[in-house]
Amino acid sequence: MFSKPVPADSLYLAWAAAVFPLAAFGIIMIFLRRLPKAAAGVSLSAIAVSLVCAVCLLARHWHLEMPLESTVQWMASSDFEIPVGVLIDGLSLLMLVIVSGIAFLVQLYSIGYMAGDPGYARYFGFMSLFAWAMTSLVLAPNILQLFIFWELVGLSSYLLIGFWYEKLSASQAGKKAFVMTRAGDTLFFCGWLILLVWGGTVSILDLNHSAHSLSQAMVTASALLVFGGIAGKSAQFPLMTWLPDAMEGPAPVSALLHSATMVAAGVFLLGRLFPFFSQSDAAMTVCLFIGFVSMLLSATMAMVSRDIKQVWAYSTVSQLGFMIMALGAGGYAAGIFHLTTHAGFKALLFLCAGMLIHACETNDMFEIGQAGGRRMKLTVLCMTIGALALSGIWPFSGFFSKEEIMAALAAANSPVWYIGGLAGVFLTAYYSFRLIFVILLPGSTKAHGPGSQSGPEHARAVMHAVLVILAVITLVMGFFAESLQNLLTGQGVNAPGVHGPFPAKVVSPVLAIAGIVVAWLEFGRKDSARIGFAGRISPVARLFGQRWYLDHAYGWLVGRILDRGIAEGCQQNENRVIEKILHTVAGSVTACGRAAAGWHRAMIQSKLMVVFAVVFGLTLILLAA
Amino acid sequence: MIVPYTHVMLLGGVLFLLGMICTLTRRNLIMIILGLEIMLNAAAITFVGAGLHLQQIEGQAIALFILAVAAAEVSVGLALVVCIYRQTGTVDPQCIEGNKCQLKPDQTG
Numbered sequence: 190m191f192s193k194p195v196p197a198d199s200l201y202l203a204w205a206a207a208v209f210p211l212a213a214f215g216i217i218m219i220f221l222r223r224l225p226k227a228a229a230g231v232s233l234s235a236i237a238v239s240l241v242c243a244v245c246l247l248a249r250h251w252h253l254e255m256p257l258e259s260t261v262q263w264m265a266s267s268d269f270e271i272p273v274g275v276l277i278d279g280l281s282l283l284m285l286v287i288v289s290g291i292a293f294l295v296q297l298y299s300i301g302y303m304a305g306d307p308g309y310a311r312y313f314g315f316m317s318l319f320a321w322a323m324t325s326l327v328l329a330p331n332i333l334q335l336f337i338f339w340e341l342v343g344l345s346s347y348l349l350i351g352f353w354y355e356k357l358s359a360s361q362a363g364k365k366a367f368v369m370t371r372a373g374d375t376l377f378f379c380g381w382l383i384l385l386v387w388g389g390t391v392s393i394l395d396l397n398h399s400a401h402s403l404s405q406a407m408v409t410a411s412a413l414l415v416f417g418g419i420a421g422k423s424a425q426f427p428l429m430t431w432l433p434d435a436m437e438g439p440a441p442v443s444a445l446l447h448s449a450t451m452v453a454a455g456v457f458l459l460g461r462l463f464p465f466f467s468q469s470d471a472a473m474t475v476c477l478f479i480g481f482v483s484m485l486l487s488a489t490m491a492m493v494s495r496d497i498k499q500v501w502a503y504s505t506v507s508q509l510g511f512m513i514m515a516l517g518a519g520g521y522a523a524g525i526f527h528l529t530t531h532a533g534f535k536a537l538l539f540l541c542a543g544m545l546i547h548a549c550e551t552n553d554m555f556e557i558g559q560a561g562g563r564r565m566k567l568t569v570l571c572m573t574i575g576a577l578a579l580s581g582i583w584p585f586s587g588f589f590s591k592e593e594i595m596a597a598l599a600a601a602n603s604p605v606w607y608i609g610g611l612a613g614v615f616l617t618a619y620y621s622f623r624l625i626f627v628i629l630l631p632g633s634t635k636a637h638g639p640g641s642q643s644g645p646e647h648a649r650a651v652m653h654a655v656l657v658i659l660a661v662i663t664l665v666m667g668f669f670a671e672s673l674q675n676l677l678t679g680q681g682v683n684a685p686g687v688h689g690p691f692p693a694k695v696v697s698p699v700l701a702i703a704g705i706v707v708a709w710l711e712f713g714r715k716d717s718a719r720i721g722f723a724g725r726i727s728p729v730a731r732l733f734g735q736r737w738y739l740d741h742a743y744g745w746l747v748g749r750i751l752d753r754g755i756a757e758g759c760q761q762n763e764n765r766v767i768e769k770i771l772h773t774v775a776g777s778v779t780a781c782g783r784a785a786a787g788w789h790r791a792m793i794q795s796k797l798m799v800v801f802a803v804v805f806g807l808t809l810i811l812l813a814a
Numbered sequence: 815m816i817v818p819y820t821h822v823m824l825l826g827g828v829l830f831l832l833g834m835i836c837t838l839t840r841r842n843l844i845m846i847i848l849g850l851e852i853m854l855n856a857a858a859i860t861f862v863g864a865g866l867h868l869q870q871i872e873g874q875a876i877a878l879f880i881l882a883v884a885a886a887e888v889s890v891g892l893a894l895v896v897c898i899y900r901q902t903g904t905v906d907p908q909c910i911e912g913n914k915c916q917l918k919p920d921q922t923g
Contacts, residue, residue: 794907
């Protein structure tokens with residue numbers, strides 16, 4: 190076997206980490222709908238218990254040699270059985286801490302941010318559901334269990350994105366997120382069916398140790414199908430357009446969605462099945478390619494967007510592309526480490542954006558700048574820290590993880606990936622600091638500062654405290670790179686610590702600084718035009734602003750193929766074939782009835798004729814018999 | 815038995831068929847009753863022939879019953895026809911039933 194059983198107390202801790210948020214969800218939804226304060230308290234304490242359990246588990250198993258797995262049989266069919274249980278290894282421990290930690294901080298922040306919302310209790314209920322789904326997902330020891338919680342994560346993000354469902358755009362965005370991720374999940378479903386039917390196992394450890402009976406082609410096929418699910422969840426090309434629209438939810442939801450839960454689930458799954466994926470070179474190349482395309486596409490989209498949350502959303506897609514590229518290039522620890530650091534600073538960036546939007550009541554970064562967003566000193570400072578980390582500047586956490594990724598890319602088979610990665614680094618720094626400079630150094634400001642900072646004083650203090658905690662995490666996380674990698678690779682995952690050649694360590698920070706300088710020249714200088722270099726060429730700006738026409742392509746595809754092709758065809762079939770057949774059948778039955786009725790209605794001689802005919806017929810039958 | 819059994823049966827059958835056709839096709843109540851009488855007589859001939867063939871007296875007895883029934887039936891039937899004619903002015907069953915047709919002289923055959 191590839192694992193040892195989980196000690197009993199760790200098992201209880203793991204279950205507690207997962208089950209408390211579920212209990213909170215149930216209690217809130219059943220009893221506390223009308224008691225918002227109590228709902229927030231229940232939800233927060235549940236996630237706090239989760240966090241404590243997760244930290245205890247991490248501390249206990251810091252030097253884990255071998256994965257721990259405990260399962261009980263859930264159901265058995267003829268020749269396969271479905272177990273449920275927990276799998277504890279470096280990856281799940283790390284993810285558990287990230288998920289519960291970020292969820293806790295985001296919920297803390299939400300107390301202030303959502304204050305006064307009519308759906309306050311519902312909000313915390315959904316947050317708990319989200320936390321439960323995600324913590325259970327990271328603990329799942331087999332793909333079936335993982336898939337169940339994968340879908341629950343999709344459901345709860347749908348509920349939260351469409352939280353303000355009275356707003357049409359919000360409910361549309363929720364629907365879009367749900368449907369697009371569902372497209373990927375269908376592929377994922379087919380993928381694990383292949384594993385179950387032909388591979389004979391869905392246990393993650395078995396798959397990772399090649400203890401399955403799949404041919405090489407089947408491994409590639411199932412890996413690619415599973416990757417389809419990953420692309421949907423992590424908003425990779427071509428299923429990336431749902432994520433920018435998911436901004437319609439409240440800002441803390443975006444923070445949670447973009448850092449630790451929804452989109453992280455995709456990368457987590459890729460990391461979870463990393464050894465399985467590395468059994469197929471083709472699948473790894475597809476990962477690299479998809480990550481590469483999404484990373485560059487969304488970075489260019491972020492260059493021209495004016496919506497502050499949308500810029501961070503595009504940057505999430507871009508950073509997820511980085512992670513997937515890193516994993517595709519074989520840098521397991523690099524990809525997961527970037528997921529970890531990204532969770533911290535992206536949550537920070539979104540929560541800061543939430544503060545600004547709350548205060549200035551607009552999403553447009555130019556308007557925020559003019560409204561004097563920079564007067565919220567702490568928020569802007571934290572946002573700058575987050576942006577520095579996002580750009581990969583020493584000593585912020587992003588620097589360390591990006592360096593790892595660039596090293597992995599430099600070691601990959603083709604220089605294209607490395608060069609693309611460098612371009613991504615440059616663009617990332619450019620668009621992050623475009624936003625920072627627009628807010629920090631606006632050309633002109635109005636006389637008075639941002640509107641009244643809503644919410645009571647203590648709530649705002651809590652929100653600020655959350656920002657500071659995240660900023661500190663962003664600052665210090667990078668220095669734990671070594672130990673986290675030991676945790677991740679300590680159990681024989683075949684990813685030797687890749688360390689690139691010396692120039693790689695210099696080139697990417699230099700490019701990041703160059704990106705910041707370009708952003709300063711175009712947006713920060715006193716007499717700058719405040720138009721980016723992409724914005725000067727109008728077709729390019731339009732291309733980027735319209736998201737490379739991806740939404741149009743989907744619209745066209747849906748309009749042409751679904752609406753006019755399949756739906757129309759079905760309607761024609763309904764009208765012309767099915768209805769016609771039904772009409773014919775019904776008509777002939779009616780006609781037969783009419784004809785039969787005619788014999789009874791006609792004059793007496795016809796009736797008599799029928800009697801005679803029947804008698805003759807009966808006689809013939811009796812004689813024949 | 816001078817006449818062969820099959821001939822008697824054939825005569826009965828043909829008579830019955832003729833009576834039937836008469837009943838079904840004529841549009842005059844009197845002719846319809848006539849057709850019924852012919853069918854009854856055909857049945858009586860068949861009974862007599864069968865009784866002779868099987869050497870049993872019951873065949874002829876039933877023929878007598880049939881004559882009696884036929885006499886009763888025709889008297890009641892004719893009385894009804896007279897009543898109907900007095901009430902409706904026609905003996906065409908279609909016209910009595912539906913009140914739809916104008917009486918035409920050439921149709922009352």
